Amino acid sequence: MRTQVAIIGAGPAGLLLGQLLHRRGIDNIILERQTADYVLGRIRAGVIEQGTIDLLDEAGVGTRMHDEGLVHEGVLICIDGVRHRIPLKELTGKTLMVYGQTEITKDLMDGRAAAAAPTVYSAHDVAVHDISGNAPRVTYRADGKSHEIVCDYIAGCDGFHGISRKSVPAGAITTYERVYPLGWLGILSDTPPVTDESMYVRHPRGFALCSMRSPTRSRYYVQCSLAEDIDAWPDERFWEEFKPRLDEESRERLIIGPSIEKSIAPLRSFVAEPMRFGRLFLAGDAAHIVPPTGAKGLNLAASDVWYLSRAFIEHYAEHSDAALDHYSARALARVWKAERFSWWITTLLHAISENPFDLKIQLAELDHLFQSKAAAMAFAENYVGLPY
Ligand code: APR
Ligand code: PHB
Numbered sequence: 001m002r003t004q005v006a007i008i009g010a011g012p013a014g015l016l017l018g019q020l021l022h023r024r025g026i027d028n029i030i031l032e033r034q035t036a037d038y039v040l041g042r043i044r045a046g047v048i049e050q051g052t053i054d055l056l057d058e059a060g061v062g063t064r065m066h067d068e069g070l071v072h073e074g075v076l077i078c079i080d081g082v083r084h085r086i087p088l089k090e091l092t093g094k095t096l097m098v099y100g101q102t103e104i105t106k107d108l109m110d111g112r113a114a115a116a117a118p119t120v121y122s123a124h125d126v127a128v129h130d131i132s133g134n135a136p137r138v139t140y141r142a143d144g145k146s147h148e149i150v151c152d153y154i155a156g157c158d159g160f161h162g163i164s165r166k167s168v169p170a171g172a173i174t175t176y177e178r179v180y181p182l183g184w185l186g187i188l189s190d191t192p193p194v195t196d197e198s199m200y201v202r203h204p205r206g207f208a209l210c211s212m213r214s215p216t217r218s219r220y221y222v223q224c225s226l227a228e229d230i231d232a233w234p235d236e237r238f239w240e241e242f243k244p245r246l247d248e249e250s251r252e253r254l255i256i257g258p259s260i261e262k263s264i265a266p267l268r269s270f271v272a273e274p275m276r277f278g279r280l281f282l283a284g285d286a287a288h289i290v291p292p293t294g295a296k297g298l299n300l301a302a303s304d305v306w307y308l309s310r311a312f313i314e315h316y317a318e319h320s321d322a323a324l325d326h327y328s329a330r331a332l333a334r335v336w337k338a339e340r341f342s343w344w345i346t347t348l349l350h351a352i353s354e355n356p357f358d359l360k361i362q363l364a365e366l367d368h369l370f371q372s373k374a375a376a377m378a379f380a381e382n383y384v385g386l387p388y
Helices: 012-023 036-041 050-058 063-068 088-092 101-114 235-245 248-253 297-318 322-349 356-371 373-384
Strands: 005-008 028-031 070-072 075-079 082-086 096-098 124-129 137-142 145-150 153-156 174-189 199-202 208-214 217-224 259-273 280-282
Touching: 005 012, 012 028, 012 050, 012 101, 012 297, 036 101, 050 101, 050 297, 063 101, 075 356, 082 356, 082 373, 088 373, 096 208, 174 235, 199 322, 217 235, 235 259, 259 322, 297 322, 322 356, 322 373, 356 373
Parallel strands: 005 028, 005 153, 075 199, 153 280
Antiparallel strands: 070 096, 075 082, 124 137, 137 145, 174 217, 174 259, 199 208, 208 217
8 A cells, every 4th residue: 555654553643643634635544553442442641731622623623622621720739638729821821621532532533534534453563664765664464464555654653662663773762761669540430520620639648639531520540559459459448548638628529439440550751762763753652751740641642743744744735844854853842841840740749759858848849839920830831731
């Protein structure tokens, strides 16, 4: 088969890129290892920046998001039982939307199906070839047969465990990593959210997060050790650990119920540089991972796609490669700022260090955040999303 851009991975990065290119008449094929149902079954975060909202609208898949998404004008931080609010809209003029990544993925899949743009699910043994030449190829197996796609470019949107980054010669890539000695144990429950805005909780028992998916569906997290066994966490234990970390008002308001999903996510910061190798371009988790504390994972995938889609559009529409040549540097500049913010808010809100001096510094930094307009502004600017 022949196409202009072969996209590996039907996560938010791959699907969004495919939709934006398709709408500009640029041929593309998406290859996804899993089935569509499997991709849709993954529970991920759901806080989206204005830039991501605008891109989903540009891709023509924003209607349900605007109908069902929850607009948040602020965010709460609860320290040892005391709530503090960062007025995001007041400080930046910008808001956030709470709308599950699962819903975004569904909207993108529906958009692609409606556009009848080619997507191969259950594509196995995907491999990339000749990325340093002028006619890169992607091979894969589907329905028991081998297939080959000849293309101009390959977009590696296959996540952290994908083959795209792994297919880059070791000497051509540099990776940076910080692994945190903890995880997040998250549950989804059809109970009314305990807070109207997301609330991050720092408590001597450990971190917790109050989030939601709708006025009737809550998403809660508690800090846990990496070696945690999910089977050792029946719902009762989760609520016993979660409730005491909240402020009094929330403890009184909290309605508990059975979990409909429960999972543990490790906390990691990771960046691979550069994000381009000849005709192969990496986007999203294939190139970088952030701990979930800053709610930047999905939004960084979207900003990569913003830069990459414009670069491909400039190449095919104006026959200029300037944006393609600057893609890696431009995307990484925003990636590192989001990595810094995500690392900073993670170390600020989690009991990582045992050193009492570090804990005092954390409290002093939080005190400053709640008393200094400049500090609150810096937090808000990063949390609502830095410009592209
Ligand atoms: N061949 C084909 N598809 C693959 C392969 C492969 N070898 N390896 C992985 N994939 C697919 C995965 O099955 C997945 O559907 O690539 C897709 C990658 O999607 P994501 O992991 O969701 O990554 P991305 O699209 O970059 O989205 C980043 O997802 O994990 C969250 O927090 C993260 O919100 C961020 C977002
Ligand atoms: C979520 O809603 O799942 C969520 C919200 C904020 C985060 C991470 C996850 O920082």
